[in-house]
Amino acid sequence: MKNSIAERVLDFLIKYPPFNLLSTQDLFEISKEVSIIYLEKGDTLFGKGDAAKSDFYMVRNGGVKLSHTTLDNTQEIINISDAGDVFGIRPLIAKENYKLSATANEESIVYAIPINKFTSVTKNNARINKFLITAFATNAYDPYTAEENGKIFVDYLPNSSQDIVNFQTANYTKKPITCHLNSTLKDAAIKMRDHKIGCIIVIDDHDKPVGIITNSDIKNKIATGLFPIETAVSNIMTSPVITSKKDLTVADGQLQMIKHHIGHLCITKDGTVNTKLVGVLNHHDVLATLGNNPTVILKEIKRANRTKKLRSARLKANSLLKNYLEQNIPVNHIVKIIAQVNDAVTVRAIEIALKKMPTNPPVKFSWIALGSQGRKEQMLFTDQDNAIIFEDVSSDKYEETQTYFLELAKLVTKSLNKVGFEYCEADMMASNPKWCISISQWKSQFEDWILHPDEKAILLSSIFFDFSPIYGEDALAEELSDAIYKALEQTSIFFKFLGRDAIKNPSPLGFFKQFAVEKSREQKDLFNIKNRTIMPLVDAARLLTLQNHIKGINNTSDRFEQLAILDPNSKALYHSCSYAFKALSKFKTKQGILHNDSGKFIDIDSLTKEEQLKLRRCLKPVHEIQEVLKIRFDLKNFM
Incomplete structure (x- = not known):
């Protein structure tokens, strides 16, 4: 039937x-x-x-x-x-x-x-196991745990480009250091010290593994006085051990370690505790085999001494991004990881450039990221938006000082361009003399934008307000931030200009609740997901954050979450905006990867019914937050 x-x-x-x-x-x-x-x-x-x-x-x-x-x-x-x-x-x-x-x-x-x-x-099913490994290791279905512990990077993350590696035989230690069950802890500790190892396997008369002792056991049970140093190893070892067979794959090893919350697997002749110990696999062995996860990519970036190697490391992050999206990892985890990678690339590009400069920097400076990188929202390769703040110098030293940092900036932006970040078409980069100035000049620039707003000022400030220090003296960026909020206290008209800018893009839905698509010849009938959905949320979050004097939070989703705490009456809307922003960003990134472009323009007809439904559900908060801005900043008469 x-x-x-x-x-x-x-x-x-x-x-x-x-x-x-x-x-x-x-x-x-x-x-x-x-x-x-x-x-x-x-x-x-x-x-x-x-x-x-x-x-x-x-x-x-x-x-x-x-x-x-x-x-x-x-x-x-x-x-x-x-x-x-x-x-x-x-x-x-x-x-x-x-x-x-x-x-x-x-x-x-x-x-x-x-x-x-x-x-x-x-x-x-090895592919299902891989999915569970990723879900479990990243706390994908329990995201609070990961953030609670501050663990963004997990050593166990497999990557789609590493499938062959994941399912090859794991490379474990063939001659593990052991001690007998009758040994004292002191004897075991001396062996660990002499061999410079962090654990030792306890075996019986037949060389079968019966327990394991780690540095943590010694710290928690001996150093605290629970047991004397001469105690038998059997008193402090962890037992029974988790065992596996000799031909286990990297994926098998990962899954077992994750399931049992352990860092070491005992390899025995038949995979059980009933036969002789033949090896040990630890998570460092797995890490070395994989070679492509956030931790390893960051290490590779820090070791890069040429732009070519920096590009190679950053391209691995693209593969990582694609895999995370395929595995349905929450976007807040993805964004944090890619943001860390992008910042690390920038830092290393600056370090490499500094070595090429004839002298050390004449004064302290801060390299700041702007736009999506400044908001920690940059996932795909985008164009560069950056600037330099340097310490005040006397007027006779100013030109010389600025020239130094402009030369440095040219080296850095050139390096970032080779990595894959395009030059900014509007030249909003640190290599432009307008955006490589002293702290006093930056203060004057922002004060002018805030107190004398016009169309150009709003356009520039919408980019420069989302700045984040990447390298150098963070105090300079903090000083600038303090000056900005001080200037904001002297005006209200500036917020109206920002509000008008935030609602300039028409509703993402047209007549009969259809997606409002483009009419121009180049993008005819395509939906501009960036301009019609993502940027209105970015602009709204920025405006409300500035109005509420919220410092130190640049990420759009995080800004809405903070606003929800400050304004309980609008909590539901802010939470909806936060969720919609993450979902829309993920959607745009997936489309960009699928079509090998920015993901900005989407052919709605190419989407499945489910995809269209998901996208449509994210559009309501965009409309609602724009309506709130119109009322709160009285924008109906300011158009």
Whole structure:
């Protein structure tokens, strides 16, 4: 008999990861076990601290928000799962309670997928294992945990360009250092010191691994006085050990380490604790094999001594970005990682350029990033926007000092161009004498923009207000920021100009709620996702941040989150704007990668119904925030 419900479930699941990695037969087996849950707005699926259920979830229709309660007892939305998004999987793998609460953000239908059925069907599927490794290692479905611990970079992240490496045999240590079960801790510690190792495997009379001792064990159990140094190793070792077979792959090793929260795997003759120890695999071995994850890329950038090597390292980040998007990693994690990579590239380009200069800098300076890099939102290669602030000097030394930094800037911008960041067509770069000036001149420039606003001033300030220090003396950037906010206290008309600029782009939806597409010949019938959706949110967040004197937060999503805290009455709107910005940025980046361009212009007809629905849902906050700006800054009579 035909199972029409299971078939409908299958038809939906097969469009999204990780289910698109399964055969139709395997997916049908899972689909038959899926439960369908209807949620009204505000219904809770699970709460923070609840014991993990036997299912993980995928949104069929609607949206489910994942949130936690902060220390000041306010609700913070971490992510909103849309149609096709998976959540609630990490607690099932880690066997831990939920770290977040899941509540329907609107009327929703959710599929509950039994973890036991899923794992039994997929246990031999290497591509599914890779998906779970990535999801687990990045806390992709528990993003608060990662941010709570400050762990942006995880050593276990595989990359799509590394698939062959992931599934090759792991290169483990063939002659591990061991000690006998009857040894004292002192003897074991001396061996560890002599061999300069951080752990030692404890074996029995038959060379079978029975335990492991690490530096942490010695620190926590010996240095604290819990046991004397002469104690038997059996008293402080971790036992039993986790074992694996000799021919395990890199992906197998990663998955085991992640599942068991360990950094070492004991390799035995038959893969169990019942046979002789033949080797040890640690996470550093895995890292060395992979060679392409955030930590390794950053190290490669720091070691680069030529632009060519810098470009090679940055291109690896593009592969990383593509893989993260394919794995549905939350965009806030992706943005932070790529932002760190881009800043590291800039820092290294400056360091290389400084070595080419005939002398050291004559005074302290700060290299600042502007625009998307300044907001920590740059994912794809874009053009350069940067500037230099240098310390004040006497008038007779000014030209000489500026000339030095202009020469430095030319070397840096040339290097960044070779890496892949195009020159700015409007020449808003540190190599332009207008944007390579002293701190006093920068203060005067911003004061003029703020107190005497016009069209040109607003255009320039919209770029320069989003600055972030990248290299050099951060205090100079902070001094400039203080001066800017002091000038803002002297005016209100400037905010009106910024507000008018923020609503200049027409609504992203036209008549009959259709996407408002371009009419010009070059982009005819294409949707400009940047100008019609992303930039209005950027402009609105900047304006409201300046008005509320919020310092030190440049990222658009983070700005809206901070505004939600300061203005509880508009909390829902700000959270919606934050979510929409992240979703739209992710969408634009995916389109850019797909078509090998900026992703700015999108052919709506080429999108699936689901993609069009997701995109359309992000447009409402854009319209709503623009309406708020019109009222708050009385812009209807200022057009």
